[in-house]
Amino acid sequence: MKELLSSRDSVNKWMERYGVRFGVYKNGVFNEQLFPFDAIPRQIPAQEWKMLERGLIQRVKALNAFLYDIYHDKNIVKDGVVPKEFTYESKGYMPECEGITPSQGVYAHIAGIDLVQAKDGRWLILEDNLRIPSGASYPMIARKVTRKACPETFRNNNVHDNRGYGDMLKEMMDYIADGRGINVILTPGRYNSAFFEHSYLAEKTGATLAFPGDLIVENGMVYYTGIYNKKERVGAIYRRVSDEYLDPLAFEPSSLLGVPNLMEAYRNGTVGLINALGNGVADDKGIYYFVPKMVKYYLNEEPILQNAPTYLPFFKEDFEYILANIEKLVIKDVAEAGGYGVMFGKDMSAERLEEVRQLIIQDPRRWIAQEVVDFIDLDIIDETGQPSPRKCDLRAFVITGKDTKVWKSGLTRFSRNPNSFVVNSSQGGGFKDTWVMED
Amino acid sequence: MKKVLSAHIANNMFWLGRYAERGYQMMHLMRKAYDEVIDVHEGESPYSDFLEKLGGYVANNMTTSYQMMAQIYDPNTVSSLYNIIERMMDNAIVLRPYICSESCSYIELCRDFLKKKSEVKEMNITELQPITDWLLAFWGSIRERVSGSSYAMLEVGRLVEHIDMNIRFEYKHYRIDETWDRLKKYMVTEPDLFDRVQAGRFEMFAATQEAYTDNIKEHKTDMIAALNGLVKI
Numbered sequence: 001m002k003e004l005l006s007s008r009d010s011v012n013k014w015m016e017r018y019g020v021r022f023g024v025y026k027n028g029v030f031n032e033q034l035f036p037f038d039a040i041p042r043q044i045p046a047q048e049w050k051m052l053e054r055g056l057i058q059r060v061k062a063l064n065a066f067l068y069d070i071y072h073d074k075n076i077v078k079d080g081v082v083p084k085e086f087t088y089e090s091k092g093y094m095p096e097c098e099g100i101t102p103s104q105g106v107y108a109h110i111a112g113i114d115l116v117q118a119k120d121g122r123w124l125i126l127e128d129n130l131r132i133p134s135g136a137s138y139p140m141i142a143r144k145v146t147r148k149a150c151p152e153t154f155r156n157n158n159v160h161d162n163r164g165y166g167d168m169l170k171e172m173m174d175y176i177a178d179g180r181g182i183n184v185i186l187t188p189g190r191y192n193s194a195f196f197e198h199s200y201l202a203e204k205t206g207a208t209l210a211f212p213g214d215l216i217v218e219n220g221m222v223y224y225t226g227i228y229n230k231k232e233r234v235g236a237i238y239r240r241v242s243d244e245y246l247d248p249l250a251f252e253p254s255s256l257l258g259v260p261n262l263m264e265a266y267r268n269g270t271v272g273l274i275n276a277l278g279n280g281v282a283d284d285k286g287i288y289y290f291v292p293k294m295v296k297y298y299l300n301e302e303p304i305l306q307n308a309p310t311y312l313p314f315f316k317e318d319f320e321y322i323l324a325n326i327e328k329l330v331i332k333d334v335a336e337a338g339g340y341g342v343m344f345g346k347d348m349s350a351e352r353l354e355e356v357r358q359l360i361i362q363d364p365r366r367w368i369a370q371e372v373v374d375f376i377d378l379d380i381i382d383e384t385g386q387p388s389p390r391k392c393d394l395r396a397f398v399i400t401g402k403d404t405k406v407w408k409s410g411l412t413r414f415s416r417n418p419n420s421f422v423v424n425s426s427q428g429g430g431f432k433d434t435w436v437m438e439d
Numbered sequence: 440m441k442k443v444l445s446a447h448i449a450n451n452m453f454w455l456g457r458y459a460e461r462g463y464q465m466m467h468l469m470r471k472a473y474d475e476v477i478d479v480h481e482g483e484s485p486y487s488d489f490l491e492k493l494g495g496y497v498a499n500n501m502t503t504s505y506q507m508m509a510q511i512y513d514p515n516t517v518s519s520l521y522n523i524i525e526r527m528m529d530n531a532i533v534l535r536p537y538i539c540s541e542s543c544s545y546i547e548l549c550r551d552f553l554k555k556k557s558e559v560k561e562m563n564i565t566e567l568q569p570i571t572d573w574l575l576a577f578w579g580s581i582r583e584r585v586s587g588s589s590y591a592m593l594e595v596g597r598l599v600e601h602i603d604m605n606i607r608f609e610y611k612h613y614r615i616d617e618t619w620d621r622l623k624k625y626m627v628t629e630p631d632l633f634d635r636v637q638a639g640r641f642e643m644f645a646a647t648q649e650a651y652t653d654n655i656k657e658h659k660t661d662m663i664a665a666l667n668g669l670v671k672i
Contacts, residue, residue: 016547016551017544017547017548017551018540018543018544018547019532019540019543019544019547141540182442190529190532190533195532199532199533199535199536200535200540202535202536203535203536203539203540207536208443208536209533209535209536210445211445211447211533213447214445214447224443224445225443225445225446226443226444226445226446226449227444227445227446227449227631227672228631230442230443231443232442232443
């Protein structure tokens with residue numbers, strides 16, 4: 001490990017050389033910045049990983065079953081396990097997807113599940129991301145670079161190789177394409193904050209990187225169009241464009257990012273969309289509360305991984321508890337993402353607490369409250385070159401094609417501010433490699 | 440290897456080839472111009488001739504040192520090395536899956552290096568030699584990793600730019616002729632890429648040494664225009 005730390009300048013130079021950046025818009029101006037990388041990896045022992053792996057697979061299987069059910073039979077609502085207010089009134093629910101069965105029956109092909117480890121060692125789920133979870137490319141390239149800069153570290157530590165993520169994605173995309181055509185990654189374009197990831201994953205999976213305007217629908221089938229009037233049939237689209245912008249004829253009419261008539265092709269099953277449309281109904285911060293119940297309902301199993309203790313003001317008992325204890329809870333706006341809309345009661349003035357109470361009273365469905373989880377700190381090397389503890393989470397990537405598999409790595413994000421719990425890159429967070437240790 | 444190239448990817452490849460060659464040529468020409476500047480006094484502005492040939496804005500009332508500085512680092516000087524490398528990056532960044540991260544990395548190196556040198560306003564062109572080295576490495580990486588139509592697009596861009604710069608700086612005919620012959624091979628393998636009328640016009644201007652010598656003074660702009668209309672993307 002010492003060698004790895006002493007080679008961190010070399011590692012950072014390689015990261016710069018490979019252009020490991022993400023874009024941010026500040027005051028309407030696009031800037032690219034390096035994603036701060038910390039050389040001290042998060043290490044997950046083999047036994048702990050096995051438990052995590054089982055729990056993550058279980059959770060994603062339940063979420064996939066939930067999505068099928070919501071857009072077909074709706075048994076979980078009929079049986080009163082999940083209230084209709086959290087499904088059919090959710091912003092992520094898309095009535096256009098009713099009755100559609102996506103290619104191979106998979107909805108959440110790439111799930112990014114955010115976890116934290118509490119100080120007592122328990123892993124708790126913070127959030128499920130089933131639409132466009134990003135971040136896998138960073139630990140992929142970090143591993144490539146650190147192995148290059150410091151080979152002896154990897155010779156002396158039994159770390160699972162994480163460089164097969166591109167192959168895992170390709171295998172899943174091929175399964176979804178089902179021989180109908182090529183795989184493409186659809187990017188909103190060069191100025192998207194995650195463009196590095198789109199292009200890097202295209203390179204590593206061999207998929208064609210498609211930009212707005214490159215795809216057309218003809219006779220109900222999707223084609224990638226080229227020069228000299230050439231075109232190639234598309235079998236699977238790993239889309240990095242949000243649902244509402246995917247097809248201007250079906251959703252947002254002003255969208256220039258989408259493919260006209262794509263919804264029709266998707267409905268007819270001539271193309272696979274990764275992830276499926278309408279997944280937002282299952283990763284809403286409000287529906288998160290019900291995921292352990294889904295595990296029991298669909299799989300008839302006890303959930304292996306637990307949620308962080310969560311309260312829904314929608315339920316009377318929780319509503320009263322939240323209003324009485326708001327100063328010690330974290331309040332989250334279910335409509336926000338990327339670390340925005342998160343308020344810590346302990347940091348708010350009495351006046352602000354009262355304002356938030358009123359907001360909850362006015363629209364209980366919009367909010368959730370969680371106990372503050374005192375999760376473990378991991379050391380980073382700070383600006384002075386010294387180890388310094390920071391809050392970290394872990395985004396695990398779960399891939400579902402023919403089978404559901406967990407990538408033996410993940411994105412460990414840390415807060416750069418020692419007093420903050422917010423780790424999101426859009427708010428200045430950095431990342432670490434995640435080492436899953438072999439037996 | 441990707442089978443079908445979209446129009447904008449083909450365009451990015453062509454322009455990446457052009458800017459990479461322009462950057463390489465610019466480094467060469469600046470070294471040459473810097474050498475000439477050694478023998479003149481401040482105020483004589485031999486550098487203005489160099490800038491004029493590039494077709495950019497010529498700040499005649501500025502000192503030679505100012506012009507040289509602007510030619511390397513100034514974002515507002517269209518032909519500056521800074522702008523050439525930025526345009527290379529703009530094109531390369533969308534081509535990562537086609538040219539690989541390794542090829543992109545050489546352009547990243549050029550950009551980061553120039554940025555660091557701009558902070559100290561490095562004026563000794565010899566200190567910028569790594570840029571030339573990385574551009575050569577970039578082309579080595581391209582030859583190693585890219586093939587088929589993708590390679591053809593990049594190489595056609597490179598050859599077109601090579602001729603363009605040679606004409607601007609009035610190089611001898613044989614230099615243009617050699618490159619033109621190489622470019623013509625792509626008219627066979629990528630026939631739809633070329634405008635035959637413009638190819639014919641260019642040949643009329645530059646097919647023989649006599650024609651070239653006659654036309655380089657009187658019709659330089661037309662020759663460059665024919666060359667720039669050659670590729671249909």
